Structure formats: structure tokens, C-alpha cells
Amino acid sequence: MTASVRAERTADCPFSMAQSYAEEYLAAAERGEPEATVRAGPAHLTVRFGFEVRNDVLERGRMHEEIALHWTAQSPLLPDFAGTLRFRIHGPRTRFIIEGTYVPPSGILGALFDRIAGRRIARATAADLVTRIAARASAREAAWRVGIMSPHRGPRR
Secondary structure, three states: OOEEEEEEEEEOOOHHHHHHHHHHHHHHHHOOOHHHOOEEOOOOEEOEEEEEEEEOOOOOOOOOEEEEEEEEOOOOOOOOEEEEEEEEEEOOEEEEEEEEEEOOOOHHHHHHHHHHHHHHHHHHHHHHHHHHHHHHHHHHHHHHHOOOEEOOOEEOO
16 A cells, blocks of 8 residues: 655745755755754654656646655665655745655554554654755755855855
């Protein structure tokens, strides 16, 4: 049985910069940097994480990209995850949306657990990740606006 999860947050950054800020965060997570970890479940286990950029085929009109996400929980109690991070214009801000699927581990017992508590854990995990990505994007944009940082290269010299 495959289950799905969705979480979204709005960031104070323009659509034109949202993907760059998200990729920056996700690359740091992929390298295992502590300020950009991807955590799963109530114990916040660090997961083995990866991502790739591809064309967003769900939204008609102007072409843009989305980010495919995948992680391995490295625990028999938590499922692996495959999903997508998409960006949508929200006035001068950007909506960050994570949608994905997982298969509850441990067969029928895992499916039962998923119905009781696992779905809430999955939603909380996705919400935690999208919240941290959107918060980082907002912080990077705010720093750029006051002249502290360049949007692509870190601190200005």
C-alpha cells in the first residue's frame, strides 16, 4: 500500500530566486551539513538524501523546473520517500510545495500503524522539511535585500 503526503509553506522570496535558494539548502543537506539536515520521524533520524532538478510538467504555461527528492530512512521502522518540491508564484512571495509517496514498512502491521499514527508522522516530516527550506529562502532573500549577501555567492566582500 502506497501512501501520499503533501505540505506547503510560503516564503518571502520572489519566484525567480526560490529554486536557487532551495537547491542551496538541499545541496547542503546532501553534503550532510548540520544546519541543513533532512530528518524523518518523531526521533528526527537523519536520512540518506538526494535530489535532482527536472522540468515541472504539472503547471501549464511558462516552463520552469521542480526538484525531485528521495531519501532512505536507514531504519526498518521508517519508510523511504520519493517526492517533488515545486514552486508557485504567490504574489511577491513563493509557495513551496512538497508532495510525495512512501510505502509503510513491515507489511500489514506497518499499514495499520500508518493509519493510526504514521500518516501524521509523514505529514510532520514533510512539513518540517518544507518549513526549513522556505525559512532559509526567506532568510537568504532578507539578507540580500539589506546588502549582506549576494543571492548566489554567499557573503559579499
